Amino acid sequence: MSVTERVQEDARTALKAGDRQRAGALRLIASELQRAVKDGNGDVDEVEVLQRERKRRLESATAYRDGGREDLAATEEAEAVLIEVYLPDQLGDEELDAIVASAITEAGAGSSKDMGDVMKLVMPRVKGRADGKRVSAAVKEKLTA
Numbered sequence: 107m108s109v110t111e112r113v114q115e116d117a118r119t120a121l122k123a124g125d126r127q128r129a130g131a132l133r134l135i136a137s138e139l140q141r142a143v144k145d146g147n148g149d150v151d152e153v154e155v156l157q158r159e160r161k162r163r164l165e166s167a168t169a170y171r172d173g174g175r176e177d178l179a180a181t182e183e184a185e186a187v188l189i190e191v192y193l194p195d196q197l198g199d200e201e202l203d204a205i206v207a208s209a210i211t212e213a214g215a216g217s218s219k220d221m222g223d224v225m226k227l228v229m230p231r232v233k234g235r236a237d238g239k240r241v242s243a244a245v246k247e248k249l250t251a
Contacts, residue, residue, distance in 0.1 A: 109152040109192050110139040131185045135159060135192075153193060153234035160189040197235045205231050206244045218249045 107115075117132035138159050142150040167182035197205070209227035213220060224245050232241060 109156065110136060110143070113139065113192060128188070131188055134185075135189060156189050156193050157234065157237075160186050160193070163189065194234045196237075197232055202232065202236055202241070202244050203248070206241070206248050210245075210248055215249060218246065221245055221249060224249070 113132050113136045117129050117136060120126075120129040120132060135156070139150075139152055139155050142152075142155045163182045163186035167179040167186070170176075170179035170182060206224070206228055209215075209224050209231070210220075213223040213227055215221075215224050221242075225242065228241055228245060229238070
């Protein structure tokens with residue numbers, strides 16, 4: 107069962123249970139997944155779509171909180187948590203450090219100028235299992251240490 111199918115099934119289950127808010131959020135997620143398939147001619151990475159949607163929700167929550175709308179910020183954060191259920195398990199710090207160290211060795215990187223080369227090697231290896239900001243911070247830390 108694909109992620110899209112799981113989301114759609116969970117939306118139906120939530121609707122049957124009377125949880126309209128959860129069902130609505132799941133429908134929005136399913137809609138984005140379907141739109142990505144349509145726009146990408148069927149060749150789409152569902153994990154990337156989910157990560158993008160999660161990031162949008164977190165950015166919106168920050169904007170709402172800055173604007174004094176705590177109620178809307180809480181809704182956006184709840185949707186981000188809901189999306190996380192469908193994402194792969196995140197890498198632990200030790201695993202990420204090992205991947206970064208391996209990529210630094212492979213790229214022959216010695217300074218922060220080589221960060222782009224290292225990131226190009228690391229990101230495909232952590233695909234969906236670590237946030238880009240977290241990866242960037244780990245690479246920067248290793249290169250400046």
